[in-house]
Amino acid sequence: MGRITCTPPKPRPEYPHDVTVLCAEVDQAWIWEEATRIAGIMGYGRRSRGWAATVVAFDTREKADELNRKLRRWRHERQLSEMRRHPCPVAVRYAEAALRQHGIIWGLSTGHIRV
Numbered sequence: 001m002g003r004i005t006c007t008p009p010k011p012r013p014e015y016p017h018d019v020t021v022l023c024a025e026v027d028q029a030w031i032w033e034e035a036t037r038i039a040g041i042m043g044y045g046r047r048s049r050g051w052a053a054t055v056v057a058f059d060t061r062e063k064a065d066e067l068n069r070k071l072r073r074w075r076h077e078r079q080l081s082e083m084r085r086h087p088c089p090v091a092v093r094y095a096e097a098a099l100r101q102h103g104i105i106w107g108l109s110t111g112h113i114r115v
Contacts, residue, residue: 015045015057017064019071023052031056034070038063 021031035044035056045057058064083091107113 017058017061019056019067021054
């Protein structure tokens with residue numbers, strides 16, 4: 001009677017490079033489409049990080065950085081559109097004061113304004 005051996009299990013891919021997706025962003029379909037496109041044939045890992053976030057893990061740092069850049073750009077654009085809808089009066093006054101101060105400094109440094 002011969003020896004019965006099992007084939008060794010396939011090694012599981014490791015995904016050490018994480019990108020955090022907040023719980024409010026998890027339902028955005030484009031994030032998962034981009035993660036699938038970026039990951040390619042190796043795929044990506046997805047696990048929960050408590051109630052507030054989900055982690056998308058990739059096998060290389062470059063893939064994680066690419067998704068992170070896309071997420072940061074999307075978050076920034078969303079924040080800007082929110083600020084346009086509801087401008088903060090204090091921020092508007094601060095921006096006007098900074099512009100005036102820059103004008104005064106420019107005028108003094110070029111000699112257009114004399115004290």
